[in-house]
Amino acid sequence: MTTPEQTLPERCRGLCARLGVRTPLLNAPMTGAAGPELAAAVSAAGGLGVLAGAFCTPDELAAGIGRVRERTSAPFAVGLRVPCRGSGESLARARKNARALEDLALELGLEASYAWGAVPDEKTFAEQLEVVLESEVPVLVVSFGGLREIYAEKLEARGVAVLGAATTLREAKVQRAAGAAAVIVQGVEAGGPRLNFEQPDTLSQTGLLSLIGPAARATGLPVIAAGGIATGAQWAASLVAGASGVMAGTAFLRTEESAAPAAHKAQLAYATDASTRLVRTFEGRLARVIVNGLVEALEQAQIAPGDYPEQCAVMRPILEAAGRAGRGDLMELAAGQGAAMAASGPAGAVVERLQRELQAALGASVFFARE
Ligand SMILES: Cc1cc2nc3c(=O)[nH]c(=O)nc-3n(C[C@H](O)[C@H](O)[C@H](O)COP(=O)(O)O)c2cc1C
Numbered sequence: 001m002t003t004p005e006q007t008l009p010e011r012c013r014g015l016c017a018r019l020g021v022r023t024p025l026l027n028a029p030m031t032g033a034a035g036p037e038l039a040a041a042v043s044a045a046g047g048l049g050v051l052a053g054a055f056c057t058p059d060e061l062a063a064g065i066g067r068v069r070e071r072t073s074a075p076f077a078v079g080l081r082v083p084c085r086g087s088g089e090s091l092a093r094a095r096k097n098a099r100a101l102e103d104l105a106l107e108l109g110l111e112a113s114y115a116w117g118a119v120p121d122e123k124t125f126a127e128q129l130e131v132v133l134e135s136e137v138p139v140l141v142v143s144f145g146g147l148r149e150i151y152a153e154k155l156e157a158r159g160v161a162v163l164g165a166a167t168t169l170r171e172a173k174v175q176r177a178a179g180a181a182a183v184i185v186q187g188v189e190a191g192g193p194r195l196n197f198e199q200p201d202t203l204s205q206t207g208l209l210s211l212i213g214p215a216a217r218a219t220g221l222p223v224i225a226a227g228g229i230a231t232g233a234q235w236a237a238s239l240v241a242g243a244s245g246v247m248a249g250t251a252f253l254r255t256e257e258s259a260a261p262a263a264h265k266a267q268l269a270y271a272t273d274a275s276t277r278l279v280r281t282f283e284g285r286l287a288r289v290i291v292n293g294l295v296e297a298l299e300q301a302q303i304a305p306g307d308y309p310e311q312c313a314v315m316r317p318i319l320e321a322a323g324r325a326g327r328g329d330l331m332e333l334a335a336g337q338g339a340a341m342a343a344s345g346p347a348g349a350v351v352e353r354l355q356r357e358l359q360a361a362l363g364a365s366v367f368f369a370r371e
Helices: 010-019 036-044 058-071 088-100 102-107 122-134 149-157 169-177 208-219 232-240 262-269 293-300 310-325 347-363 366-370
Strands: 025-027 049-052 076-081 139-143 161-166 182-186 223-226 245-248 276-279 287-290
Touching: 010 245, 025 036, 025 347, 036 049, 036 058, 036 076, 036 347, 049 058, 058 076, 058 122, 076 122, 088 102, 088 310, 102 310, 122 149, 149 161, 161 169, 169 182, 169 208, 182 208, 208 223, 208 232, 232 245, 232 347
Parallel strands: 025 049, 025 245, 049 076, 076 139, 139 161, 161 182, 182 223, 223 245
Antiparallel strands: 276 287
16 A cells, blocks of 8 residues: 555655655644653654754753653654854843843742743753764754854764754755755744744745745755644645645644643634734744733833843743743743644644645645656
8 A cells, every 4th residue: 555655756755764754744843842742752653753952951851852762762853942142232121021020920939030041052052962962863953043063063973964944045055054954944934933043033034835945946955844834735735845844833732742831722722823923022033922911011011022042031930930820821822823723632643634634635736646
């Protein structure tokens, strides 16, 4: 019997072979949602599970990798954020946000002068990479920049495939120059933070279908499409446009294995196509979220957010406390434009449904019959 994967074009099968997976589908490295359970479930179902490692200490990362391995022997990836430098001017704005949030911090049981959260810096990033190498993780997803040569060479020597995220053609070319084995193109439809690093986020808001083909042509690398993909038909459309695989975040957010807080999952159940908006409140860089009370309160008070990473550092303790307290009005309800299509149930069932829908869409596609 022909499996859906056998009907895919050669370039998709090439990507699967490089990643060691049966199907060219990855879950996104979603902070707060893509823990070991989700990564393991997606890998066990034949895709490439991605463990969000950016905010993990080296010990937590090693433990998380161990927990994935307890659940599956299939390949998986770790997602990290390339560190970015802040500015003095942004620090002043972030401090203003921290002062404005003092009462809220007390309400959540934090000290008014609470310690800002840790956002991965150069030292943490180097330590996280050591864990990836020591643990022999086969695939690394990098966001917010390309890898420096010293890291890229080490990873290449150990056979680690690097998947580099880009939001523009210029960034896709930077990822190629930095040694990426494939480029993840993030369309503006995507949930969570914009992953731009070369151009300001106001100039990095291209739609997914306008990015895929040009990025594949400009880099000659396999392209993994991300942003708003929640059905197999959208997966098929990305492949027809020139992608070799897809990455889905929001489509897995409500699943049993997703570590997203219940209040976040509940909001997704009522989402529509128009529920999300790009805001700077949480990350200090644009992020697509379902707007809640905290965003509205800060916007109405005209308190301008700092930049990344300072604003992110200010918000992290609030977000973690809001998660523990189940306060959906204070969480970063990150979600993409496909939020209304995110289904509950096991992540493996989501993978299976997407594959069935992909197969149905491909069956109707002359493009695939010819290639
Ligand atoms: C809840 C959530 C958290 C995210 N956190 C991160 C992150 O920490 N690092 C990162 O590179 N991308 C992050 N993203 C963005 C994803 O990498 C990816 O671009 C996005 O999920 C794709 O769009 P989709 O959610 O519409 O499928 C996050 C996305 C979501 C929804």
